[in-house]
Amino acid sequence: MPLSDPQEFADNAAKRRRRTTLWMVGANACVAGLLAILVWHFLASSYRTYQQQARNVAVGLAAVAQLNVESEFDRVDAVMNATASELERMMAEAGAVSDDKLNAVLHARFKLLKGIEAFRVADADGLVRWGTQLPAGPPVNVSDRDYFVEARTPFEPVTRVAGPLQSRVSGHSVLAFVRPLQQHGAFAGILYVSIDVGHFKRTFERYDLAPMDAVTLRRDDYRLVARHSPKSAVQGEPGDVSVSPQLKQALITNPRGGNVVSRTSIDGEERTTAYRALDAWPFVVLAGVNNTRFFAPWRDEAWNVAALAALAWLLVLAATAQLHRANRREAGVTQTLADQGKRIQALLRTAGDGIHITDGSGHLVEMSDSFTEMLGSSRERLLGRHIATWDCNQSEDAINAWLARIKPGDRQRVDVQHRRDDGQVIDVELQLSICDIAGKLFVFASARDVTNERRLVREQAAMLHSDLVGMTKIENRTICWRNRAAERILGYDEGELQGLPVRAVYWDDDD
Template identity: 25%
Template sequence: MTVPTTTTSSSPSRLSAPGVIVTLFVLAMSACVLGLVVWKALDARKTMLAQSETDSRNLAHSLVEHASRSIQAIDVAMSGMADLLKYQNPQPDRFNAFLANTANALPQLREIGVFDTLGNWRYSSLPETPSHNNSDRDYFIYHRDHTDSTIRVNAPITSRLTGRTSIILSKRIDGPDGSFKGVLTGAIDNQYFSDFYKTFQIGESGGISLIRSDGTLLLHWPSMEVGKDLSGTQLIQTRLKQSLAGSYKIDSPFDGITKYFSYEQTTQYPLIVTVAIPEDQVLATWRSNLLSDVIVASVLLCTVILLAALLSTQFRFRLNMENALRERESRYRLLADNIADVIILLDRLGNIVFVSHSVEFVLGHSPNELLGRSCFELVHPDDVEAVKAASAQLTDLTANRTVIFRTYRDDKSLAWVEVNFKLAMRATDREKVEIVGVLRDVTLRKSMQDELTALNSKLAELATTDGLTGLANRRTLDGFLRSAYEQHEQISVLLIDVDNFKGYNDSNGHQAGDECLKRVASVIADATINTPALSARYGGEEFAIVLPDVSEADAITIAEALRLRVRALEIPNMASTRGHLSISVGVASRNSLTSNEAVLVGEADLALYEAKRRGRDCVVANSALQREYFSAGFSHDS
């Protein structure tokens, strides 16, 4: 029986095998490099668009806050004016000067005007009060026919006086009985917003729009277009109903260019701010980087082909080595090129044994100059103990600690950083424990937190104190009195009025009047310092003191001492028959007939009225009056 023989491969076939393997290798490498370039391009594009969206949404938020705060300042001023005009008819010269001072104090406000019930100018911040009638204006008609007392943001109009386009803010003025008494208006020049918007770099075809919530265009920068009806756009019809803030891609209704569009609507006023950045501008850097990646990938492929052809006999070995090195290099470059934080490695003594290259971008130091140095050399002297305390708390491999401290950049500037510490053990040396830290620059965040804290403190102070005298304001007084009345069975109230103050003001001027009130307020404040009592400005030239756990007799003693101390100031007052400034004080204490804190204030007010009737410069207690004179909430004029 014959066994068939097996023929072996020919030599040319064996020689062609490495060529086939090299070809397959080159094809595979080409596919890998191409895939990497495509993946990186798509990922970079996604990252670029996400960053652009975040930046544009942050810008839209900042701009809508700017618009809201600009209008809020005017709203606060106009609300006070409307309340004043509701009950008083100030002299034109003085009130016009007050309006002019208000307009000068608010940079966004060009002018303020007050119109009577017929649309004629009543007061104005302008040097001369205009004479034309504005009853045909939309805002006048609206307030005349609606009882809404909130501020109204009107569509842009062209001034009949200057010809300039402005956004008009208007507010209805009610009479004491709620009837229509006129309209208060404030004009914001469109140039105010335009000057602010042009400080932002959004490209030649970019745009910022300020829109009223009904779709009326208040301003589009840089075209300065106004009045366009945008109510039919996707923003008004769909997007705002889904979310007050967002972003999406659109074809601009102004120039037809494809743009990435971010918007935000403020909840306080009917305002929307939009930011539109052209797609070409957003992706310009990405396209430039993509071209560089393609060039690098092409060079890499050519190099691979040449090396593969020359070293085909060692193909398998070199293929494995190249794949391993390429994978490691890819991961390292991905980490090194994209991480924004600094990674540091410390020994147990705090010496730096490794620091990532990102330290150059965060702190300006090169990694080599930091190696071997103690980490405490980089910490601000005042924060060293806090850092040492945090590191001392690392007692096991599961513990981590975060500490925020100050450090110095390479240019000696101060920076706030946040570092998260954790113990780590080397895989090659299980006995050696080191500390891994991730450092992040939080200077901007710390600055914003400090600024926010300062602003909150200032707002809290403004909300509780009177701006002129430094005493508690009326709102704080009401809350304190309500609380004190509920907590104390015995409580007294002093109402203090500066005698003949109107005459003093007329003779000496408002500045002197303000200084006079400050000096009187200082005397009143001294009476309650380091006590549970509260002194406050009640209104105009009137002050109040709430005295918990103080009887009427003691309250009279305090009031009499105050009266004598004010007389001792010896402030000349030609409007007084005495020739000097004095005060009248009404005293009331809680008794069985006092039903609430409002009645208590009314009793003190009645006593104050009696003190003024008796000739001023005296103290009168409510208990000394006849019962038929009691009238809670009785008001009087000085």
């Protein structure tokens, strides 16, 4: 097959480079998109894992707080029921019960309950007459308290919890556990236990809470009882009913328990909060994990992953840029080679000798214009033809056998005869050089038409050996060559003139 046009090769290479550039741009965009998807998927999965871990921590804290608070409420209720039964039994006996006996019972029961503020009894008129830590002066009147009114009408022998409210004895914010007393079937007053809300806060302080986490006790009407949040500037006031809309909706939807992510209305911190309602009491405990702190490792991880992905993309981009620069350098080299190829082709077009190139199978792949003129043909008709189609002396098999023997670096000079397309046979002097290009064998040949020269040589030879004209060649006054006519004319036999001095033929040396 013919050698490629160097400019066509350069143009094709430029097209390939443009396609490669577009492919590289597309590949970089795909890599960037793929990395973004992978980073998003990884971070989303990691974030969900952190969310689940935050929920698990919050649920665990809420479960512990629920058990602690509920067990304490149940213990107070059990002691109050036992105490109420004993007091009602004492009041049912004949005769009045002394204040000392009643106070002794209340003081004894007070010691059974750790952390309570007071254990007292108010009579049917609401006057607090018996119990622990009674103030000096007239009895405190609680008849206007809602819990007192609820306890007397209708009568139900169950413990109710009131508050948080301010104690009229201690002035503290307390929860009041209230149970009505009866004597002979009639309302006889109330037995109540007051617990400072600070007691629950101190209970929560024993939990292993991280900074800005929070544990809260609220009534089911959202009133705040106690709250502990390490390092939070605002802890909230008892009775505060402000909660986030998300938490309020969650409590309405599932009042017994659940979890929610919201920004706490008390201090504005975003937390993952789990809540659990007490089974027998109108209270709910909430445990919140501070998201800013808890998700800090995830944010660091996100930055690291994003940075690694960006670095990977930058490396791909740098490699692409290097490849693009290499392509541009290759483009310059290719164009230089194309220009050089065009100069070589121009040289082939104008070369005087018939320069032509054949491949390892003997087929013509390139030629100069002078070679086409030498064979009286055209470039189109000659390209791809085998040497044997114009070589008069060698068959195709002989030429193929010769091609099988030669090797790169060989040089030869041969005299051959070529047949032109018009049938004329010409004498050619052929210079051959064997080369290996890209693993393929090529024969570079320079052909010179020597038909006229050889005809002149033959004519000169015929003249020199003519029988009509005598000729001699003299060197150093000695005959070194002669033809037969000279011997005949001078009367010598064949070979006798060879080597004779000239004086043997000429009488006068000066002539």
